[in-house]
Every structure is written in C-alpha cells, then in structure tokens.
Amino acid sequence: MKLPPYDKFPEIISDTIVLRQIQIDDIKDIVKISFYDSRPAMTVEDATEMQDKINLDYQNGLSIHWGIADKNTNEIIGTLGYYRGFDKKVGELGCVLRPEFRGKGFMTEAMKLATEFGINDIGLTKIIAITTKQNNSATKLLERLNFIKIANLQDDEIEYQFVNNL
Incomplete structure (x- = not known):
C-alpha cells in the first residue's frame, strides 16, 4: 500500500472536474458542506479549523481529502475522500x-x-461508503457505481461496498 502523505498532493483531472487539494481561498465556497466528526461548520472559521484537522489527518497518513473543482472555473463545488480504515487496507469513501x-x-x-x-x-x-436510508440520491449514486449494500447499521444507515469490475 502507498499511503498518504505523498511527495506531491495527488491531483486527478477528468474532462469536467479536477480533484485537488483545498486551499485557504476555497474555504468560503465549502462552509455549508464542511463536516468533521459528523459536526457541520457554521462559519468560515469553523470550516477553516475543520480543514486544518483534515490536513493533519492527511499528514498523519489517516486520510486523503480532495476538493472537487469545476474544471472550467476551478471553483470548489464539493469534497470527497477516504477517511478511515487504511490500517486494514480499507477506505471509507465519503462525499458531499x-x-x-x-x-x-x-x-x-x-x-x-x-x-x-x-x-x-x-x-x-x-472500499466502503455509508449513507442514510433516507438519502435516495446517495444510494442511487452508489448502486450506479458498482457499490452493493452489505449491511444495515444503526441510526438508519446503510453500508455499501465497491465491487471492482476493472
């Protein structure tokens, strides 16, 4: 396994988006979607503090967190990353x-x-992902991407696992 941190933060480019490191100038765009330990950010200061913790987790080899940037504007439109499980060769993928x-x-x-x-x-x-039973958009997304439901969890959550057809 090649765990974070990397010599250079991985930037992944497609035709429409760029997965890239979140910069301080991006924080204002992600306040409403910033979370850490299931706690939402309420202010730019909260989101900055959360991003600092996320960056520390990355430096400690515990996670990798990308900003999803619109390739045309470079504006951060969302985030995703792996947040747990590296010690067991597992990645819990989360996104917003x-x-x-x-x-x-x-x-x-x-x-x-x-x-x-x-x-x-x-x-x-x-690779696993966890969402709530009420989040129909997320369950449809996961199923469309070859994730299969493997468990019902507490608090109305569902665990999915990626099935690699590559």
Missing part, C-alpha cells in the same frame, strides 16, 4: 456536493476517479 451542483454528473465522475485512485494508487483491497 454543494446543492446547486447536484444532478449534473459531477459526483459520479468524482467517485469514479476516487475509487480508481483508491485501488490503483493507494492499493486498497476494500
């Missing part, structure tokens, strides 16, 4: 997209790029 960018294929593309990176670059043997 700003509401005004949902339903346009950005997250589908971002998740494809992230799963490929997890398998091919990190060397993960298992």
